[in-house]
Amino acid sequence: MERFIASRRSIKGVTWILQGVPLDMTVSRFHGTSEGPRTIRRESRHLETFSTLLLGELQDVPFADVGDIELVPGDLHLSLETIKAVSSSFFRRGLKVATLGGEHLATLPVLEAASEVYPGMAVIHLDAHADLRDRYRGTKKNHATVMRRVAERCLASPSLLFQFGIRSASADEYRWGKENTSFFPLELSAPLRDVISMLGRRPVYLSLDIDIVDPGEAPGTGTPEPCGFSAREVLQALTLMKDLCMIGFDIVEVSPPNDINGITSVLAAGLTRECLIMWGRGDS
Numbered sequence: 432m433e434r435f436i437a438s439r440r441s442i443k444g445v446t447w448i449l450q451g452v453p454l455d456m457t458v459s460r461f462h463g464t465s466e467g468p469r470t471i472r473r474e475s476r477h478l479e480t481f482s483t484l485l486l487g488e489l490q491d492v493p494f495a496d497v498g499d500i501e502l503v504p505g506d507l508h509l510s511l512e513t514i515k516a517v518s519s520s521f522f523r524r525g526l527k528v529a530t531l532g533g534e535h536l537a538t539l540p541v542l543e544a545a546s547e548v549y550p551g552m553a554v555i556h557l558d559a560h561a562d563l564r565d566r567y568r569g570t571k572k573n574h575a576t577v578m579r580r581v582a583e584r585c586l587a588s589p590s591l592l593f594q595f596g597i598r599s600a601s602a603d604e605y606r607w608g609k610e611n612t613s614f615f616p617l618e619l620s621a622p623l624r625d626v627i628s629m630l631g632r633r634p635v636y637l638s639l640d641i642d643i644v645d646p647g648e649a650p651g652t653g654t655p656e657p658c659g660f661s662a663r664e665v666l667q668a669l670t671l672m673k674d675l676c677m678i679g680f681d682i683v684e685v686s687p688p689n690d691i692n693g694i695t696s697v698l699a700a701g702l703t704r705e706c707l708i709m710w711g712r713g714d715s
């Protein structure tokens with residue numbers, strides 16, 4: 432198995448787990464996210480392990496890439512149960528969990544697992560889309576409803592879901608977001624700064640849909656949305672979160688068949704490296 436750069440070979444003594452979730456069952460436009468984790472790992476091999484931004488070394492981060500979770504072909508329910516069980520086994524041991532997607536629905540079972548260990552956690556959601564529909568094409572669990580389910584099932588209050596950068600939503604989603612979640616459409620760093628100072632030592636999970644980045648810089652995604660943020664703006668927003676008590680993060684919706692020259696996968700690999708260095712070194 433090809434591992435993410437600088438991964439330890441054993442989970443003994445690590446503080447972070449990196450897992451791939453090649454879920455690709457409910458996407459609405461282009462399929463291809465099942466190839467995300469593998470391609471992101473492959474692209475990571477071309478990156479330096481040192482971050483010139485953080486002046487940190489990924490080799491100093493005790494993390495282990497445990498490979499992809501084996502899903503059940505054609506069975507969404509069992510696949511989600513499997514993702515939850517595997518994630519739960521890590522959270523319950525006090526490990527922090529980084530997840531490479533896969534479609535965004537992968538976040539739901541990971542957060543169901545996290546909520547059992549961290550019932551007071553907050554979720555920071557960076558995405559082009561609100562993902563707040565109650566149902567989509569008749570179903571309750573898919574990548575367009577995922578954050579609605581997270582708000583309802585995984586958090587002490589929907590207001591602990593902090594959504595930034597949203598530039599696409601139905602009128603109903605927009606209204607539901609405004610009334611229930613902590614909803615900051617079209618903006619990123621400015622409201623994020625205020626939220627960070629409020630979160631203090633509360634456990635936080637970050638869910639990053641790569642389509643928050645403009646499709647010009649991240650074309651390899653299933654539901655591209657114009658007028659996005661630059662990769663640099665997203666990276667700067669991430670670094671604002673460096674002192675948060677991060678218990679896990681995911682980077683989802685990378686779809687290699689729709690990519691150009693691997694740029695989206697290498698971006699996801701680079702962001703993963705920065706996140707692991709940022710949150711994986713100390714005891715935060």
Ligand SMILES: [Mn+2]
Nearest residue numbers: 559560640642
């Ligand atoms: Mn999205």
